[in-house]
Amino acid sequence: MAGLENQSSLSSIGENNYNNCSAKFLDLEALDCPICTDPLTTTILQCENGHIACSTCCNKLRNKCPSCALPIGHIRCRAMERVLEAVIVQCPNAKFGCTQKFSYGKKLTHEKECTFSLCSCPARNCNYAGYFKDLFTHFFIIHYGETGYNYQFIFGKSLEVCFELNDYTSIVMKEYIDGLLFVVQCFIESYGVYVTVSCIAPSALEVGEFSCHISTVVEKYNMTFESPKVKRIRKLNLQTPKEDFMLVPSYLLFEHQSGNLKRQALKLRICINKLNQE
Ligand SMILES: [Zn+2]
Ligand SMILES: [Zn+2]
Ligand SMILES: [Zn+2]
Ligand SMILES: [Zn+2]
Numbered sequence: 051m052a053g054l055e056n057q058s059s060l061s062s063i064g065e066n067n068y069n070n071c072s073a074k075f076l077d078l079e080a081l082d083c084p085i086c087t088d089p090l091t092t093t094i095l096q097c098e099n100g101h102i103a104c105s106t107c108c109n110k111l112r113n114k115c116p117s118c119a120l121p122i123g124h125i126r127c128r129a130m131e132r133v134l135e136a137v138i139v140q141c142p143n144a145k146f147g148c149t150q151k152f153s154y155g156k157k158l159t160h161e162k163e164c165t166f167s168l169c170s171c172p173a174r175n176c177n178y179a180g181y182f183k184d185l186f187t188h189f190f191i192i193h194y195g196e197t198g199y200n201y202q203f204i205f206g207k208s209l210e211v212c213f214e215l216n217d218y219t220s221i222v223m224k225e226y227i228d229g230l231l232f233v234v235q236c237f238i239e240s241y242g243v244y245v246t247v248s249c250i251a252p253s254a255l256e257v258g259e260f261s262c263h264i265s266t267v268v269e270k271y272n273m274t275f276e277s278p279k280v281k282r283i284r285k286l287n288l289q290t291p292k293e294d295f296m297l298v299p300s301y302l303l304f305e306h307q308s309g310n311l312k313r314q315a316l317k318l319r320i321c322i323n324k325l326n327q328e
Pocket of ligand 4: 171172173176177178188189192193
């Protein structure tokens, strides 16, 4: 088996730390989906010829195997699933202090939850990435005074934020006690403006969970939006969201006035609550 000779990148970091990891005998790339290259997760699917893919790829490919065009997505590859369960790896953030070990199939899930995973700064044109706690300090010092980045709030108390509605806008709300950054984004589409709120942090237990209430009054129309769980993300998504957004219809915000498009600033009242942890 060629893989036996093939030292994985994990084992080269330091044998002693990884004594309990079975992964050092395997080429870990063999455990990634050959199509999207993400680590395979618990369900692995195969076509009749034995080509494998993850379930996300099967959906995207509309169940047609990219290698042989036979249907894929109905037969599970249980042998590979067992291998995936048996291969225990160390967290990729071990070098930053994470001591967790888990089966390779749980790698993606753990990375989302790992307190040591790096989070990217939500400021425009900033490339900084760090632990979520360091990110708060970075943001506070480096982006102090920048437009839209000076909102601070307290959990349970609403705060008014204002968007001028240029092509794409985001503002950052700072919470000082827990040291967290919440980003409110507006995405302008032809039929409306999508508003989202997210917390820049891993989905770790110690970060906590939050709900959010947004309200706005535009042209005497009162709109409210209640999000039961604010998304915790490690990097800002700049794509128009497909879920978990408030939609403010265009006709209220934009109107044609003697040939010119008149825009109204969008004022939102935002209240973020910290959910009780059981
Ligand atoms: Zn895939
Ligand atoms: Zn195939
Ligand atoms: Zn970890
Ligand atoms: Zn930054």
